[in-house]
Amino acid sequence: MTSRKPFLLLVGLLFIVGISSIYHRHTKMGVPLTPGEQIDIWQIEAEIEFTATGNPVTAKLTLPKDNRFTLVDEFTASPGYGMHISREEKAPSVTWSKREAEGKQRLYYQASVKRAIDPAPQPAPTGSKDVEVLTEPLQSSLNDLFKKIFSRSGDNASLVMQARQALNSDDQDVAILKSSHSKSSIFTKLMLMAEIPTQMVRGLVLEDGRRKQSLIPLVQIYFDEQWHLLDIESDVFDDELPVLVWQQGAPSLLDVVGGRNSKVQFSISKTTTSAVIEANNAATKGDFFDFGLYQLPLAEQNLFKGILLLPIGALVVVFLRVIIGLKCSGTFMPILIATSFIQTELLNGVIGFLLIVSAGLLIRSYLSHLNLLLVSRISAVVIVVIGIITVFTVFAFRMGLTEALTITFFPMIIMAWTIERMSILWEEEGGKEVLIQGSGSMIVAVVAYLLMDNYLIRHWAFNFLGVHAIVMALILMMGQYTGYRLLELRRFRPMAEDTP
Amino acid sequence: MRSSMFNFANPFKLRDRGVMGMNRRNFSYISRYNDRALYPNVDDKLKTKHLALEHGIAVPDLLGVIRQQHEVNHVFDILDKHNGFCIKPAKGSGGKGILVILKTDENGYMKASGDYVTRDEVIRHVSNILAGLFSLGGAADVAVIEALIEFDPVFKGLSHEGVPDIRLIVFQGYPMMAMLRLATHASDGKANLHQGAVGVGINVATGKAKRAVQYDKPILTHPDTQMTFADIQIHNWDSLLHLAAGCFEMSGLGYLGADIVLDKQKGPMVLELNARPGLAIQIANGMGMLPRLRQLETLDHKRRKSIAERVDYAKSHFND
Numbered sequence: 175m176t177s178r179k180p181f182l183l184l185v186g187l188l189f190i191v192g193i194s195s196i197y198h199r200h201t202k203m204g205v206p207l208t209p210g211e212q213i214d215i216w217q218i219e220a221e222i223e224f225t226a227t228g229n230p231v232t233a234k235l236t237l238p239k240d241n242r243f244t245l246v247d248e249f250t251a252s253p254g255y256g257m258h259i260s261r262e263e264k265a266p267s268v269t270w271s272k273r274e275a276e277g278k279q280r281l282y283y284q285a286s287v288k289r290a291i292d293p294a295p296q297p298a299p300t301g302s303k304d305v306e307v308l309t310e311p312l313q314s315s316l317n318d319l320f321k322k323i324f325s326r327s328g329d330n331a332s333l334v335m336q337a338r339q340a341l342n343s344d345d346q347d348v349a350i351l352k353s354s355h356s357k358s359s360i361f362t363k364l365m366l367m368a369e370i371p372t373q374m375v376r377g378l379v380l381e382d383g384r385r386k387q388s389l390i391p392l393v394q395i396y397f398d399e400q401w402h403l404l405d406i407e408s409d410v411f412d413d414e415l416p417v418l419v420w421q422q423g424a425p426s427l428l429d430v431v432g433g434r435n436s437k438v439q440f441s442i443s444k445t446t447t448s449a450v451i452e453a454n455n456a457a458t459k460g461d462f463f464d465f466g467l468y469q470l471p472l473a474e475q476n477l478f479k480g481i482l483l484l485p486i487g488a489l490v491v492v493f494l495r496v497i498i499g500l501k502c503s504g505t506f507m508p509i510l511i512a513t514s515f516i517q518t519e520l521l522n523g524v525i526g527f528l529l530i531v532s533a534g535l536l537i538r539s540y541l542s543h544l545n546l547l548l549v550s551r552i553s554a555v556v557i558v559v560i561g562i563i564t565v566f567t568v569f570a571f572r573m574g575l576t577e578a579l580t581i582t583f584f585p586m587i588i589m590a591w592t593i594e595r596m597s598i599l600w601e602e603e604g605g606k607e608v609l610i611q612g613s614g615s616m617i618v619a620v621v622a623y624l625l626m627d628n629y630l631i632r633h634w635a636f637n638f639l640g641v642h643a644i645v646m647a648l649i650l651m652m653g654q655y656t657g658y659r660l661l662e663l664r665r666f667r668p669m670a671e672d673t674p
Numbered sequence: 675m676r677s678s679m680f681n682f683a684n685p686f687k688l689r690d691r692g693v694m695g696m697n698r699r700n701f702s703y704i705s706r707y708n709d710r711a712l713y714p715n716v717d718d719k720l721k722t723k724h725l726a727l728e729h730g731i732a733v734p735d736l737l738g739v740i741r742q743q744h745e746v747n748h749v750f751d752i753l754d755k756h757n758g759f760c761i762k763p764a765k766g767s768g769g770k771g772i773l774v775i776l777k778t779d780e781n782g783y784m785k786a787s788g789d790y791v792t793r794d795e796v797i798r799h800v801s802n803i804l805a806g807l808f809s810l811g812g813a814a815d816v817a818v819i820e821a822l823i824e825f826d827p828v829f830k831g832l833s834h835e836g837v838p839d840i841r842l843i844v845f846q847g848y849p850m851m852a853m854l855r856l857a858t859h860a861s862d863g864k865a866n867l868h869q870g871a872v873g874v875g876i877n878v879a880t881g882k883a884k885r886a887v888q889y890d891k892p893i894l895t896h897p898d899t900q901m902t903f904a905d906i907q908i909h910n911w912d913s914l915l916h917l918a919a920g921c922f923e924m925s926g927l928g929y930l931g932a933d934i935v936l937d938k939q940k941g942p943m944v945l946e947l948n949a950r951p952g953l954a955i956q957i958a959n960g961m962g963m964l965p966r967l968r969q970l971e972t973l974d975h976k977r978r979k980s981i982a983e984r985v986d987y988a989k990s991h992f993n994d
Contacts, residue, residue: 496697542798547743548805598807602770603869656698658689663682665890668957669693670683 181654188647195640204291204453209633211449213288215246216380216442218418220283222428224436226275231255231432235283237266238378240419241294243287246452251282265423279433287418288452296401308363312354315347319360320367322347330370330397337364338406358391361406371396376421377403382444389420389427389440450637467636480513482635483626485645487512490622496652499659502615503595510588511615512622517583520623524616526566526581531612533562534593535600542597556590692962694953703967707846707928708949715925716947719764719818722925729924731917732943734760734935735821746800749819750793753778758822761799763808763815769866771808773799774836776822786836786857823943826936828909831901833857839865839945840876840914840934843955843963846975847922849915849988850966852876853958854883854906859898865933872896873958874903879993881911887957914942915985921947923981966992 199205204213222233237259250257255270270281307313323340327333341348341357351360358374365372376389393404403417421427430436454468467478487509494500502508515523537558541551566581592615600608625631634641658666688695694703714721726733737759738752753759757778763771773796775783782790791799800817802808809815829838836857843851853873860870867873872893875884883906886893895902908914918932921944931951934942956962969991979987 499696547801548807654701656695656701658685658693658695659697660682662695663685663688666688666693666695666957667681667683668887668890668892669691669960669962670687 181650185647185650188643188650192640192643192647195643196638199453199638199640201292204449205637206449206453207634209450209629209637212446213449213452215286215288215445215447215452216416216418217284217286217445218378218380219441221439221441222279222281222283222430222436223439224279224430224433226272226277226279226433228274228276229432230271230273231275231279231430232269232271233279233281233431233433233436234267234269234429235281235438236421236427237268237283238285238287238418238420239266239422240377241296242290243418244290246286246288248283248285250284255281275432289416306363312351315350316360316363316367319345319347319351320364323364324368330368333368333370334365334395334397334402334404337361338404341406356391356407358393358406361393361404365393365395373423375403375419375423376427377417377419378440378442380416380418380442380444382442385439385441387440387442388438392417392419394419394422450633467639479632479636480516482639482642483513483516483632484509485642486626486631486635487622489645489649490625491618492649492652494618494621496655497659499661500614500618501611502618503592503599503611504615507588507592508615508618509622510585511619512626514583514585515619515623516627518580519577520620520627522577522580523623524620526584527616527619529566530559530562530581530584530589531593531596534559534589535597537562538593538597542601552590552594555593556586559586559589559593688962692964692966693956694962694964694967696953698964699950699953703845703929704950708930709926712926713949716927716930716949717765717767719762719766719946720816721764722947723818725924726944729920731920731924732940734823734937734943734945737819737821739764739819740800740804740817743801743804746797746804749796749800749817752819753783753796756821760820760822761796761803762818762820763803764818765806765809765813765815766803767808769869771799771803774822787859823935823945824938826938828936829856831899832896832903832906836861836865836871837935837945840908840936840942841951841955842878842915842918842932842934843951844918844922844930844932845967845970846928846973847919847979847981848970848984849878849918850970850992851955851959851963852878852881853955854908856896858888858896867952867954867958872903873954874906875955875959875961876906876908877992877994878915879989881908881914882906884994885958885960887954890954890957892960908936910936910941912985915988916981917942917944919981919984919988925949961994 200207218238220235222235224233248259250259250268250270252270254275255272257268257270259268260266268283308316319340322345323333323336327336338361341361348360355363362372362374372393372395375392375394377392378387378389390405391407393406395402395404403419428436428438467475470478488506490512491502491505491508495502495505511523511527517523518526534555538555541554541558546554563581563584563586567579570576570579570581596608596612599611715725716722720736720739723733723736725731737756738749740746740749749761753775758774758776760775761773766772773791774786775791776786777784782792783796784790803815803817806814823837825833825837832838833856838854838856841853841855842849853875855865855867856872856874857865858870858872865871867887867890870889872886872888874886876882877884883903886903888897894904914934914936917934921930921932922928925947927947927949929949929951931948932944933946933948935945937943
């Protein structure tokens with residue numbers, strides 16, 4: 175006996191390849207596990223306005239930096255300006271420049287972003303920042319305030335809550351501090367005193383159809399092992415709406431040299447698109463893991479959607495024959511019948527199949543009297559099948575049964591061969607065997623159809639090619655199954671009874 | 675309880691009884707012990723005949739071969755010389771495409787069932803064979819015309835409308851399990867169990883009947899003739915065992931089914947060899963064949979045992 179090791183290795187490898195490819199496609203590329211999943215894409219337009227003074231102009235806009243979002247697409251509109259996008263780690267930016275400009279200038283930057291599929295968790299900041307000491311009496315008020323909220327809190331989360339409550343109360347210390355500092359700034363200082371990493375950022379609320387928006391001040395704070403984004407200032411923003419963090423730390427949002435009265439305004443619009451399409455669009459932008467199926471013309475893609483269902487059908491056939499022990503005529507005939515069921519829908523398909531086969535058998539029994547050679551008899555049956563299909567189609571159309579028109583989807587040659595084999599079987603072993611094998615093929619075809627037509631399986635078969643590696647592994651494993659078939663348990667039943 | 679409710683046997687019980695299932699047969703025996711390249715030795719009946727002659731294995735006489743469509747009419751030249759005959763596809767399987775004619779008279783050709791077929795039907799049958807209708811995969815085939823077996827009168831009343839044959843499973847050259855197959859009216863003169871023939875389990879050591887089944891169910895008497903099976907004793911059993919064991923050398927197949935008939939004049943003859951013998955023989959014998967197969971697998975096969983040695987082993991070990 176040859177060693178089973180290479181075989182088990184192959185099966186194991188197929189499983190690993192299959193599962194890891196599915197995992198990669200799902201988590202890294204964002205292909206959804208269910209079809210029809212939608213994702214939101216936000217289109218953000220920054221409009222920069224300033225009055226140029228006639229000198230060389232440089233305008234530098236800081237670009238959003240938020241790892242919870244992925245940039246899908248971006249472009250700029252800026253007539254006559256030279257443009258450069260810098261992807262610097264700390265502060266990405268776009269810079270426009272022009273030798274000479276005068277009067278009102280408008281520059282546009284547009285970006286499409288979507289939620290990141292698998293955002294790398296931002297690590298906890300290391301080292302604590304030095305807290306800047308305020309002038310008296312502000313510093314004393316701050317210290318008092320800190321003592322108050324600290325004594326009332328149990329942990330970091332409740333400290334944050336206490337601080338927010340205090341900032342909205344009419345506490346004296348708060349009133350003093352508020353006279354010269356913003357709420358966010360006081361909050362940040364309080365948190366830093368508690369050695370909770372905190373920073374002020376500015377973000378854009380992503381809400382569909384908003385125009386002339388500006389960035390709102392927010393506080394990013396790290397507790398419970400993750401970053402939280404808080405709106406301390408107004409306490410009004412809707413938690414439901416996503417916020418894109420635009421500006422972190424020091425650099426200003428917009429620097430204009432050679433212009434004055436500069437301002438930035440944002441417009442936001444949202445579009446939804448199919449998650450699969452979006453994932454594949456992203457994939458074709460150079461991810462080497464792309465299998466290239468999505469770059470094919472649409473017609474070929476649709477063809478592949480059909481072809482990639484065949485392994486599922488094969489799996490069903492192997493299972494029903496090896497594990498269950500169903501008898502059917504031919505291995506692939508049921509799969510091909512199942513593929514035509516997909517076109518015809520089940521009920522139409524079954525009725526059509528029975529009609530064609532029984533009408534074919536009748537005519538074939540006449541042909542058998544003619545003493546034809548096999549090849550010409552098969553060819554004659556092919557023509558007869560075409561005739562039957564034509565007659566049924568025309569008849570059904572006249573009767574107004576448009577569903578019956580799908581009968582044309584049956585593969586002619588397969589039907590002819592089926593009829594021929596069934597008819598021989600009838601002559602040789604009688605009608606009963608025809609019934610057994612015929613209904614066996616039918617059951618296999620119907621089960622294969624039910625699986626192949628399942629929307630989830632169709633989605634998986636085309637979008638996760640790893641599924642086929644798993645199917646292959648399962649088929650190989652069943653090829654080595656040496657146990658009893660289910661129907662053999664019935665067949666050998668006398669063997670398990672009383673007799674010694 | 676549950677398994678009997680759904681008419682299923684308990685698989686563990688079957689395993690305890692050593693019943694071999696189709697999957698195990700295909701995987702552990704056929705694919706392991708039967709070299710694919712040797713299949714034509716048994717799948718092509720012409721080749722089988724030539725091999726049999728070389729190895730001194732008795733087979734029915736070859737009356738003629740029809741190879742081409744235009745030769746089809748010559749079939750009657752051959753048939754006219756013989757009263758009864760049998761036309762089969764050289765590469766047929768599972769008993770498909772075999773036409774047995776008992777005698778020729780003014781009504782035409784009489785089949786085993788008593789029905790008559792016309793000359794046209796004979797021609798159609800031969801041309802179907804040539805076109806490959808019965809061969810595996812539909813490959814072009816030739817029609818083999820064989821002398822009819824005059825079956826031993828000991829089976830009179832036991833086989834209805836057909837030739838009884840004895841199926842032996844020969845593993846590594848050791849005859850291991852045997853069954854007598856008796857045609858019934860339901861099986862249309864054919865000896866295939868799934869078509870309704872009766873299978874009678876035979877003691878390998880003695881050639882005596884053990885029990886009988888039809889359609890996988892135990893029966894006591896022949897459904898058409900009501901004869902009881904209990905007293906069956908196949909004579910010439912020893913030479914039959916030798917003949918079956920010799921099929922191992924002849925075909926080279928480690929796991930094979932030999933179909934042997936008893937001719938009135940010529941004694942046991944190999945009718946057909948099968949590289950994929952069915953499993954109904956276990957039901958006919960009321961025992962699984964795995965214990966015997968495993969027992970034979972443990973033997974030392976490095977030194978070729980003679981046919982006589984193997985038959986002796988089988989007779990002393992497989993007596994029940």
